[in-house]
Amino acid sequence: MMRGLFITGTDTNVGKTVVSAALMHRYRRTAPLVYWKPIQTGIEQDDDTVTVTELGRCERQEIFNEGIRLPEPLSPHLAAMKAKQTIEIPALVRLVVGHSETIRWIVEGAGGLLVPLNDQHLQPSLIAQLHLPVLLVAHSGLGTINHTLLTLEAMRHRSLRIAGVVMVGTPNPENRAAIEKIGNVNVVAEVPQFNPLRPSLLEPWASAEFDRKSLLQEYLD
Numbered sequence: 001m002m003r004g005l006f007i008t009g010t011d012t013n014v015g016k017t018v019v020s021a022a023l024m025h026r027y028r029r030t031a032p033l034v035y036w037k038p039i040q041t042g043i044e045q046d047d048d049t050v051t052v053t054e055l056g057r058c059e060r061q062e063i064f065n066e067g068i069r070l071p072e073p074l075s076p077h078l079a080a081m082k083a084k085q086t087i088e089i090p091a092l093v094r095l096v097v098g099h100s101e102t103i104r105w106i107v108e109g110a111g112g113l114l115v116p117l118n119d120q121h122l123q124p125s126l127i128a129q130l131h132l133p134v135l136l137v138a139h140s141g142l143g144t145i146n147h148t149l150l151t152l153e154a155m156r157h158r159s160l161r162i163a164g165v166v167m168v169g170t171p172n173p174e175n176r177a178a179i180e181k182i183g184n185v186n187v188v189a190e191v192p193q194f195n196p197l198r199p200s201l202l203e204p205w206a207s208a209e210f211d212r213k214s215l216l217q218e219y220l221d
Contacts, residue, residue: 008112018055036064037108055198076111089126141170166190168193
């Protein structure tokens with residue numbers, strides 16, 4: 001069985017890739033981490049694997065660059081349809097079968113939690129097959145309470161394990177408190193907007209500030 005975390009979001013472009021890179025910086029000294037993006041759409045404009053490699057200062061052995069790569073920047077099922085492909089969950093799962101059991105995976109999902117992968121399955125079907133707990137990435141500002149609580153409810157409805165929430169943007173203590181109390185979940189980190197977004201800024205911050213209470217350690221042991 002895989003060990004690690006599945007990174008999803010309340011929406012697309014919420015900050016999952018930056019959080020994935022921050023996790024590499026924060027926990028690579030305690031476990032052999034490998035980053036994997038199973039499904040990447042819009043690959044001709046944006047490649048999250050390349051971004052994490054650069055932001056996370058990843059070595060070759062820390063990146064697993066296999067999976068579905070689609071040109072159109074659309075929902076996975078639409079991007080696959082336009083490319084005359086079908087995303088098959090069993091085929092994705094087979095890609096990671098047989099890897100060392102010592103690896104701890106940082107798996108970044110596509111878009112938000114409930115994006116469709118094909119005509120029958122949404123992204124939680126892939127998460128369930130990988131047997132990974134989910135780290136939810138959310139915005140910190142207006143609207144995040146509703147979006148985050150809805151996503152947490154959808155995760156619990158599907159019996160997914162919730163590792164915690166990461167909030168991205170200007171810190172908002174009131175929003176954080178509401179999400180933790182009403183959502184019955186830990187906000188493990190609040191990631192600022194780095195300007196510019198560079199490894200030289202992300203690495204020291206992540207090493208010192210990301211998950212300061214080490215609440216994610218149990219999933220990476």
